[in-house]
Amino acid sequence: MTIPILVTFSGGASGNWRVDDIRPVSGASLSMCARVWVQEDADTGPIDQAMWSLRGTTSNTRYTQRSEVTALNAVQQGLARPQATQAALIPIRKSKEWWALAQDERRAIFQEQSKHISIGMDYLPGVARRLHHCREMHEPFDFVTWFEYSPEDTAAFDEMLGRLRASIEWTYVEHEVDIRLTRIAHAAT
């Protein structure tokens, strides 16, 4: 686990990811735009022409236990694989009731009841992910997760989301937007 990375996702006219679709899952949607720009550790803030901007930081594990970390590390792959041309950017906000739970109560719902870690494992190494926390940053969401996968893994990715959204954990999700993207040539802007 390295130093936390601050990541800014800016929806607008520029960026290396073309927006294919923006769908509200729970609550209000975000405005449709042409591209998403992903900036790491940019202290300058969102780009000028952004229609919306989501920020978050990587962090340490919050629920994952050693045996699970070991199992995940044995199979998961990183971002930026050449064949992973598809991405999903999914911001989520959970309810006050979720955040009022104690650590052991959240862990029990997250894994023992909802199998969040186990479900994610079922789609490795195809679906790579990076979680960003933003609840403490006065952002409108608590988390922003970035997923990358190949076109052939799109159906599997949708199946994974369906299983997670049917879980008890998701009854605590009160705002969720699902943004799908395709990588374009790095030289394009």
Next chain:
Amino acid sequence: MTIPILVTFSGGASGNWRVDDIRPVSGASLSMCARVWVQEDADTGPIDQAMWSLRGTTSNTRYTQRSEVTALNAVQQGLARPQATQAALIPIRKSKEWWALAQDERRAIFQEQSKHISIGMDYLPGVARRLHHCREMHEPFDFVTWFEYSPEDTAAFDEMLGRLRASIEWTYVEHEVDIRLTRIAHAAT
């Protein structure tokens, strides 16, 4: 658990808390100054004349289980009690090794081995505290804890710190500063 509060502690010439002492416990100290200004949810940033500034946000529990939350809530008291004229501001940074541990490994060191929660319980309700997280904010520390207690509880407070600093958890602390303060009249600046 309410919405996270962003708190800024600014050391300089102004503020309602007089600085009695600043001692390095591990690593470098912070500059001596006359006062500390405590700002909640101030988007304007640190005050101009500050010699140093520490920021952090309150958050949800990270290790505390339901039975422990219930026990703590039964006895702990809030900040700003009239008799609690003494304060300590203690910023801490833990090592890379700590943050690379999985959730269950950190919990085991924190409570089962080091009795962090139990030790804190022994000094309630005399010593009130509020924890602020800043590891994800690119601050020089990971946490800033603010304690308030009465003059008669000063020896007990020092005993509590001694027990915590002798614990296994503290072998992961690589930077710690201990700032002691006394509240002055609210009208003073």
